[in-house]
């Protein structure tokens with residue numbers, strides 16, 4: 001249902017078990033409300049050129065991913081040519097691959113997305129031309145230690161169920177199952193093997209579609225699983241001992257490195273003591289930690305590589321565009337960086353013009369429709385650092401909603417002196433966001449500080465409690481049972497207890513260079529593994545050096561600056577925070593469409609409505625406050641000029657002044673006319689409006705009423721225009737039709753004209769002379785499909801158009817010349833010159849008289865094609881001394897024609913039809 005323009009979507013859990021990919025949601029019927037959102041986004045994008053963002057929010061399990069897949073499907077149906085296009089198939093394959101790698105069972109959702117996604121659909125002139133998936137991967141700890149009752153990433157279980165015996169042997173996975181692999185043992189080890197095996201086959205096929213080598217990826221995944229079974233224990237001598245040597249050898253074998261080298265990488269550390277490099281042996285604990293870091297790094301980097309690969313296909317051939325799937329830059333920042341980059345490298349005129357061109361193209365194609373499916377609020381026990389980031393993300397999205405819906409409405413009313421009877425009362429969650437993320441004293445900044453002084457979990461909790469002793473959001477009382485490493489936060493959607501035991505290590509997020517150097521190409525013969533650490537290896541071996549006591553990030557999202565001294569430039573939380581900020585920066589430039597998702601129960605049961613659970617979510621999402629605002633507040637405002645431009649057709653033309661100074665008066669006239677016959681409204685819904693200083697303020701009731709009237713007027717006008725044109729057209733052609741067609745006058749009352757203007761369409765027009773009411777069989781005029789072209793002033797700066805034209809050497813005044821037609825056609829793999837013989841597949845023209853021709857090319861007739869027509873998709877056919885421009889699909893090539901060797905251009909096709917005399921071309 002809708003609350004004004006905001007959509008509320010309740011997850012009924014009828015579709016549990018769906019892998020939630022584009023392909024798997026294909027048979028799910030689409031709710032009309034979702035369709036409306038997509039149509040509205042496409043319409044607004046086309047009309048204004050303004051980016052649109054469909055923002056899905058709600059707790060984990062509320063159906064955000066389910067909705068996002070349906071929205072994307074609908075977007076393809078409206079603007080992308082539907083599900084049969086290559087672009088759709090490619091995207092569907094990318095989602096299938098990423099879902100297996102990025103979703104897992106949690107306590108609340110057995111298909112929980114552990115990767116936040118911003119799906120950016122780039123649109124030009126109402127048509128979709130490229131889709132990009134920006135991934136926000138956080139949940140690294142799951143790879144090595146899923147929480148009790150939760151599971152590791154789906155792909156591991158699917159792989160174990162789906163690999164055949166031969167593949168298992170090659171990957172050293174024979175005899176392994178979730179029950180005896182330590183990284184899976186921690187969590188829930190139940191699995192539906194049949195379903196998992198089927199999903200694995202689909203995953204494998206989709207990797208192939210993306211052009212990603214299956215074996216490379218499964219080698220890394222198998223290595224991750226086996227790494228978990230390698231255990232280091234303190235031995236008698238200096239070196240640690242390994243339990244699970246078979247697995248260590250298997251991992252080394254899978255990663256293409258010598259086992260001894262891998263062992264050394266995991267168990268030794270290089271230190272830089274004032275320029276002196278010293279090697280030391282790690283204890284068992286540290287070696288085990290390094291092993292876990294390697295597992296996380298291998299997994300996260302493989303996912304990032306696959307995302308990059310999925311996004312890089314069908315690239316536009318330039319580096320500009322949008323936020324790279326793994327960069328820290330925002331959609332728009334990145335383009336600027338790209339163009340600045342182009343203009344600084346070399347600094348010559350060519351690169352400058354490239355930058356200008358990039359800039360120009362960026363402006364010309366600047367539209368996107370984004371679907372945001374970020375992390376929903378979670379309250380697992382115990383919650384870890386990743387969950388703090390996930391909940392910060394949920395808080396930020398809530399704040400974005402509050403600002404957009406409540407705050408801006410209240411503030412703009414105040415600024416323009418509008419007095420509203422309805423008090424807009426909402427809970428502002430800024431204190432909670434500040435608590436977590438403020439610059440110096442936020443929990444994340446203090447965690448960074450604690451990491452840099454090598455503090456402990458206990459000291460961190462003690463410090464944050466002192467710093468935020470007055471915060472209502474951070475609980476001060478000791479938690480039961482008392483543990484100095486625990487703290488609790490009251491989030492907008494509930495209270496969460498965090499366990500900081502792993503906070504510091506997770507935040508540091510580092511792998512030592514001793515381990516990275518194992519994958520250097522001289523010692524590693526598995527190119528994919530070397531590629532995963534490519535940037536770090538490049539930095540490490542830039543001057544023929546080796547390990548020198550550096551640390552790199554496990555899974556960095558930007559490779560621009562790797563190090564700050566010996567340490568990485570950022571931490572996990574800094575990185576996530578920066579990306580979240582950039583995402584917000586992108587969103588504030590877009591027009592948002594909100595979908596608020598609610599789950600009907602917490603047990604994932606189909607059709608069960610748990611009132612308590614739903615009420616909690618409704619309170620958290622501030623649905624009642626939104627309803628109040630929509631019913632009787634002023635949630636909408638429009639500039640006077642914008643208002644008159646949109647609704648001027650609702651008032652008589654002569655009464656409008658149509659000048660800037662009188663825009664407010666015009667608004668009033670329009671509103672007076674619109675309210676002449678007000679609709680009946682129930683309860684507290686109002687039809688109020690108020691003039692401000694620059695804006696006209698509208699209630700949701702009147703906005704809907706205005707929109708309804710506007711649609712009615714437009715539909716009526718469209719009908720009138722179509723009827724008038726059809727009448728004129730028919731009258732114009734009536735003489736010709738009379739001469740050439742059978743006109744049957746039936747009883748002097750009925751005139752039936754069977755007119756076929758194209759093979760596919762037949763219009764039967766029946767008039768009744770008697771009482772002129774015979775419109776029963778008249779086809780209803782079609783509504784105007786598509787949207788009016790965007791206002792050029794709003795979309796693109798004329799300077800930029802001029803700049804682009806200069807760069808391409810185009811004349812602004814005259815259209816560019818039509819490119820010359822090709823002097824051959826291509827069939828199979830060979831070029832075929834003209835003239836060619838083709839056979840008519842159907843009659844052409846279907847109605848010769850209608851186009852003023854006496855003759856017709858008949859189906860089955862052999863004709864001579866003398867060349868390509870300047871009309872797109874047409875060929876020139878010589879027939880009885882005249883040239884006809886015939887659409888190529890009306891004819892087919894004669895099979896026996898011998899191909900002309902490539903490059904022979906106009907050479908004869910070998911068809912035995914003599915060349916007819918040249919004649920004048922007739923356009924039909």
Ligand SMILES: Nc1ncnc2c1ncn2[C@@H]1O[C@H](COP(=O)(O)OP(=O)(O)OP(=O)(O)O)[C@@H](O)[C@H]1O
Pocket residue numbers: 010011012013014015016017018020058059060061062063064065066067109111112113114374375376597
């Ligand atoms: N509209 C719907 N109809 C039927 N089933 C649904 C619907 N929406 C969601 N589901 C089912 O509910 C479950 C949870 O949905 P989904 O994973 O989309 O939630 P989510 O909000 O994205 O959760 P998370 O934030 O954890 O990723 C899935 O099993 C999904 O198939």
